[in-house]
Every structure is written in C-alpha cells, then in structure tokens.
Amino acid sequence: MAVNVKPLPHLHPAHGIRLGTAAASIKKPGRRDLVVMEIDAGASCAAVFTQNAFCAAPVTIARKHLAQTAPRYLLINTGNANAGTGAQGLHDAATCCSALAQLAHCKNDEVLPFSTGVIGEPLPVEKIVHGLPGAYAALSDAGWEDAAHGIMTTDTVPKGVSRKIDIEGSTVTITGIAKGSGMIRPDMATMLAFIATDAGVAQDVLQQCLKDAAGVSFNRITVDGDTSTNDACVLIATGKSALARIDHVAHPAYRPLCDAITQVCSELAQLIVRDGEGATKFITVRVNGGASEQECNAVAYAIAHSPLVKTAFFASDPNWGRILAAVGRAGIAGLDLARITLHLDDVCIVHDGGRAPDYAEKRGQDIMRKSEITIHVDLARGSHASTIWTCDFSYDYVRINAEYRT
C-alpha cells in the first residue's frame, strides 16, 4: 500500500561500516529480525533519541554507552521493543550487549542496543543471543540491503537512500536505512534510522549536523500522532574518504556534507510517511505567513492529526471545511480568519474566510483523486513557514492496529 515508493535503490557501501543480518525468530520464525552493524575504530557517532518520557530500556542503555565511549557495534532487533519492561528490561538489554561484546572482543559499552516491536513484553534474550553469531558471521560492507529488511516491523517496504557526492574534489558516500510505519510522530528522531558517511567529522560537529537534519526531516512527519518509546536516529562518520576531516562547522566542506545528509534524512522520513500504516495518499502540509515557526507547526500538525481531515483524504472528498476547523482549533491567538487562504495544490479553495469565488467542487475533486497532494495554508500574519508530511487514514490503519498482536 506504500504510496509511490520505488524499489530499494542500490545502497553504496560506506567504507568503514559492515552490516550482518539474521533471522532469530524473535516474534515469528523465518523473518530477518536481528541486525549487527560494525563500525571501524576512529569513527564519530551522533544520535538523537525519542523524547517520550516512557523511553525504552535500549534507549536508556544506548544513551549511557554513547556518553562513555565511541561505539564499535550497533545491535538492532525487531519484534520486541523492550519498553515498559522496568528493571528487567535494562538488565536484558545489557545482557544482549555483553553477548555481542564477547563475540566481537570489544567492551560492553562499545555496543549500542536498539529495539522495535511490541511494547510491554519481556525481551526474548536467549533468542537474540542465539541469533548473534549468524548476524556477526554475515558482516559485510554490502549488507545494507539485508539490514533494511532486517529492521522492518509493520513496514511494507524496506527503506534506504544512498548518495555519492563530490566535495572539494573527493567523493563522499552517504547511505542510510530507516524503519517506521505506525506510532509515528517523532519528537527528536524517527522510529529507527541508521545513516553512515565515509567523511570524517568531529563528534560535536556531527551531532550538530544530525540535530539540524532531524529537525527538518524526521521531526516533520506524522502518521498517527503517537510518539514511539523507541525512536532513535544514528549518524556515523567513518573518516575513510579522502576528504579532510571536518573539525568545526565553519569548515568549507561542512555545509555541502550536512546538506546532503539532510537530504538523505528527508527522503528517509518521507519514505516512512509513504509507507504509513494503511496510507493511500502522501500529503504535504505547508503553512506560511505565520508570526512564528512554532505557530506554523501548530497549525500544520492540527491539520495532519485530524482524523476527519485524514478520512476525507482517504475518501478523495474535498471536504475543506474540516481543514478550516482544524486550523481554527490550533490555538493561535488573534487569528484573523478573513485573511486566511487555503490551497489544495494550485487550486485556491478558501479566500477571505469563505469559499473562493471561482472554486467549484469539481476542481477540488480532481486534486483529491491524486496520490500526492499539498495542503497550503497562508496565515497572512508574518513571515515564518513550516512544512510537514503526513498520510491519510484508512480502513487498513484500523485493521493493522486492531490485529497487531494477533
């Protein structure tokens, strides 16, 4: 059901990164559900995590390990989120890290754990430990595609983006994979995304780049308004390319590299929305003319979270009154309705607080039948703007989430 998603492109190896995937029967047998990512010594690693107060045990452990040392391995499992699992969950995540550390002859805190899947059930530690040697043996710099499959849960398509760009005469590779389909309203990062470049970047500079990139990509999407307990996005810079190491943000290579990374993040984030649970439409919500970016976001999310707007898009019904009602409840003080303009793609629907004089239902319906639609609201009270991406709300969303644990 994913909306206009092309097959997974070739994912260029990022020198200094190897990935191995295995099927460990964590939730169901015969499904790739365990991924190990090996990072060469000397790489920098940045990460952003969920802001959900109920963050999962692996998020707590990954944050702690990352503060202690540079990671050498990422250990990712699907089928179980290890969230809402209390002290046992922390213990279980640590046990898995230590099992991989023994296998790979590294320290426990050089392993970062990531989990995604059902919340509230104990992590099947034995299955994971049992599956690790297979994933470890499979490590390869061509392992990105398998890993893109290995991190999927309710995703219907694997998600990956890869770029080779030229910066100052050196070829730099950026390759990333992501998973996510429901419980998508990232508040710092998305569900899970792992991005690597062979450029060399100091850790603090890399963290700044990731924060900025996530801010306009993973933090600008919503499927259902529910923020996951397990969101994490990791960006690794191995320093294996010929490009000189980027030690500060004023370095001439910083901007082109960070722009390219932002582009990769943005494409991955949009892939998550295109594969949103039950999605049949990909919707861009653009709000401009706001007095602040914050109020533009508030209006955009009020529209994007409205079940009434989302079901109207599913039905291809240009019921624009629901969009107006969502704008009106976004809590913007002193909003002047008479100045607001609403477009669907290039068709002006609302002007001066009422239906545009030349609007005809037929024109709205022609737009609504498309699989990609832009809602554009001009608040006409300032110079700020915001763009977010979302999808519609279908029978299949209800089916997928009603049947999720069966």
Add this chain to the structure above:
Amino acid sequence: MAVNVKPLPHLHPAHGIRLGTAAASIKKPGRRDLVVMEIDAGASCAAVFTQNAFCAAPVTIARKHLAQTAPRYLLINTGNANAGTGAQGLHDAATCCSALAQLAHCKNDEVLPFSTGVIGEPLPVEKIVHGLPGAYAALSDAGWEDAAHGIMTTDTVPKGVSRKIDIEGSTVTITGIAKGSGMIRPDMATMLAFIATDAGVAQDVLQQCLKDAAGVSFNRITVDGDTSTNDACVLIATGKSALARIDHVAHPAYRPLCDAITQVCSELAQLIVRDGEGATKFITVRVNGGASEQECNAVAYAIAHSPLVKTAFFASDPNWGRILAAVGRAGIAGLDLARITLHLDDVCIVHDGGRAPDYAEKRGQDIMRKSEITIHVDLARGSHASTIWTCDFSYDYVRINAEYRT
C-alpha cells in the same frame, strides 16, 4: 452502534418552554431537521460556545444577540453548519432569524440561531424559511422528544435527559437534549445542547452554573479530538416553578440546582460519547496523583486521542504498552515512570514502570471484552485528578467519515 444507550426517557415539560419540529429538506427530504424553541418572557438564558477560531456564522450572531437582549426563540437547523461561509453566512443566519421574528412578532435579536452539519456550503435559506411555519405551528411543551430527533446529524440515537427534583419543598424540572457524534472535542460546550429548568435564576448566576457544569461534562469528552466550529450549549431558566428566584450563588437553592444541572449535562455528554461515530466501547479515563488538574487532563487526553490506544480497545486487545506510550508523550516534565500505576478497571497492569508481577494477559483480555472500561492512571506526584470520557476507534469511524458527504 451506540454503546449501552437506553431508549429516550420521558422528557418532562419545563414550564415556560415550547418546542416545534419540522422537516425542511435541508440536506435530505423527509428528515426532521428544523427546530424552534419558544421561551416565555422573563426567563434567563446562559450559553457557552465553541472556542474554535473558525466559529460558524450562527455562533457569531447568537453571541451578538445574546449580548443585546434575552432571547425568546432558538432556531436550530441540521444538515448545514453555515460555517466557513464568510459574510454571506452572517447575512443568511440573520435572514433566518428575521423570518422567525416576523412569524412570532418579536424582535430579530430575540432569536438565537444554531446550525450543525456540513461545513463550507451556503445555508439553504429558502428551505429554512419555508419550513418555519410548520415548526412554529407545532410548538408544544411536549415537543422535547421530537426536538431531540430534529437536532440529530450522524447521531444514531436521540439524546435527552430529564429530572424532577425537590428543592426546599418545591418541585423543579430540568430537561435537556443534545446532539453530537463526530468532530467531538468540545472546548467550551458540546456540539449542540439545549437545557431548560423551570427554576428562576438570575442571568449571571445561571451563566456561572453553566460554565461550571460544562467544565466537568461537555468539556471532558472526546471522540476524535476535532473541535467543532458550531459547538453551543444553552441553559434556560424560566422561573415558572414555585421555588424562589435564585439571585446569587450563596442562595441555599443554588448548589442543589446546579448539582442537578451538572448531572444532566454529564449524562448528556456521556450519551454523545456512547453514540460516538463507530463507537463499540465506552471508555472512562481517570488520571489522579497529578501535580495539577491541567497535567491530569493532558495525560487523559493524550490517552483518549491516541489512535493506537483506540484501535486496541476496538480489538479488545489489552495492549497496555500503547497507553504507557501515550502517557509518556503527554509532555509532563519530570515524570517519574517508576512510580506510575496503571489499572484497567480493577486489574493492576503496570506497577513500578513495568508489568505488575501478578498480571496475566488473560485478566487484561477479560476486561477488554467489556463494553464499558475504565483506564486509571496514578501519576503519584500530587493530589489533583481528572476524569474524561471517550470511545474506541473502529472501521465504522473511517466509513462514516469517508462517506459523510456522499
């Protein structure tokens, strides 16, 4: 599909109030869609309206008329919300008021207009004006039941509550009707509710009573988180009972009367949730132990608005991890997860941030199969509490809202 709703009870006439209903073919022929409510001279009238910035034309007119004089007539139509209709909408609402004023020999501003239905389409003024004589001729103090039908839109059952209580030796009647099923997240009042008592109450005292009553009833429900452009709740006190007029809130009759009115509002509000679009479960969300009522509300609404929680309830799946995830994203600073307790009815599911030691899936499933369920979250950080009511999220919600305009 309404959840455990009994047939409409007998609605006692409130002395001084007459209602007439007609079928004016506003959206579909043969359907009662026009209601006139006649109020005896000398009555007090209080009202609360939607806080949606895009309020409908009739809301603007009703507010204005109410500020000018005491109303003698309410004019209510379904099938068209007269919202998002700009200057023409204001003109249309005023035209309808003046048509009724002519018929009833009163002033234009003694008529308050109310509309509910599709947003963004011009009000069919001619149909309404044409239907008015029929509704006017039908005026009767026994007209409540017809009116309860006449204000329905996607409601599957008429909603009314009626009480006779004894206050200081006098019998006082309170009767109310309401409509609402979708676009329900009132932010001051519900979709539409009209309540009358034959007690005599000064206007400012009545307004205070309604504000307080709505605050713990209509403002504590949500079906889909979407606040209507047309919400209004009107409370009339005719002063026809033998009870002495209540001129201030310290009057001994004020508390028992206001408590009874609050009870009527609360039952009407819960009826709206029970008849929520596609609802199969009636869910009470109770949050206590909060540092403020506001944070209890934030947690309660985060749970009640989560599509993932709502679809799990539809599926009778005790997927409590989704409830925890919703609590975690409610934006409560410094929330100590290790102290939170979660119950479904009387079954303790979460304790110390993880699954309660004696919890077994079977016990959760037994609760989830019921049609009425209480989610109880104890934040264990203060003495404030809040209760709201909501429903689950089913295929039928999507169907109803995808097909709404077809």
